[in-house]
Amino acid sequence: MANLVLHEDPRSGNCYKIRLTAALLDLPLLAQVNSNGRIPVLQIGDRFLPESNAACWYLAEGSELIPADRFQRADMLRWMFFEQYNHEPNVATLRFWLAFVGEANLSEQQRAQIPVRRTAGEDALASMDRHLGAISLYAYTHVAEAGGFRLRDYSNICSWLERVAALPGYVPMN
Amino acid sequence: MANLVLHEDPRSGNCYKIRLTAALLDLPLLAQVNSNGRIPVLQIGDRFLPESNAACWYLAEGSELIPADRFQRADMLRWMFFEQYNHEPNVATLRFWLAFVGEANLSEQQRAQIPVRRTAGEDALASMDRHLGAISLYAYTHVAEAGGFRLRDYSNICSWLERVAALPGYVPMN
Secondary structure: OOOEEEEEOOOOHHHHHHHHHHHHOOOOOEEEEOOOOOOOEEEEOOEEEEOHHHHHHHHHOOOOOOOOOHHHHHHHHHHHHHHHHHHHHHHHHHHHHHHHHOHHHOOHHHHHHHHHHHHHHHHHHHHHHHOOOOOHHHHHHOOHHHHOOOHHHOHHHHHHHHHHHOOOOOOOOO | OOOEEEEEOOOOHHHHHHHHHHHHOOOOOEEEEOOOOOOOEEEEOOEEEEOHHHHHHHHHOOOOOOOOOHHHHHHHHHHHHHHHHHHHHHHHHHHHHHHHHOHHHOOHHHHHHHHHHHHHHHHHHHHHHHOOOOOHHHHHHOOHHHHOOOHHHOHHHHHHHHHHHOOOOOOOOO
């Protein structure tokens, strides 16, 4: 494989999931903080791949992280799309607003969206709690408490977080 | 392949993209309107696959709709994730609100979100206009005018919409 460089922000779960995938696969990945431009972007030689889940897929193709069965492979993608549509905009956004921006600095419109995103984020966590899967979902779930979500309410998620953290090659977020 | 049934709503672009993928591949797909439950869900024999882009991927695996090159394959997924994260929540939501719910029936909070979603939807269309790709993006783009977007402002999108509509096997949305 060509040289791999991750243009990233260490606080971002979208960046962390790429670092975690590379670590689990023991792939050499140079992480470079990019404080102004778009993140994450995976650089493969001289080509650039944005979108965290596309980058994870690129790294994991041909490995045991992607199921060999056609239905199971599509079902894994299902959870990766779920992550970007139902999970990230709620669970990651509230974490960013509450833990990094600070509630006092939010605009009125952002503050008005907290209850809707809280409910949608809880729905996403409850749905995950019933069907656990892709590493994409690990990144923002394991730091969801920073967004005011109570992870102990989701017992399957808690045991799954422990199982992921026990994988050989696991790396923490920061 | 096992029997394919699409549980769908004919007005939904997320459902249409699955019907369009099946039509382009000449795969037999039974469409069944599901007015109460979750849509779209692709039923493959006795197994169920939610998430429109995962269903498109399942149908298209092994066909010329998915590039053989590893980077290009991941780059296609990149646009499919972009579609669910940046395009659908803005372009499809405004179409749904304005063309199906009706502006007068929106809640105050929904109405307050129109300008933000309009700007984010225009950003997504402008980004697409520079890099065109996946069929996932066709579904809600070609009906974006129903959400108040001016498609003639994006000339590459307009020619691409014409190219997609000229593909052998193309089916219209309704």
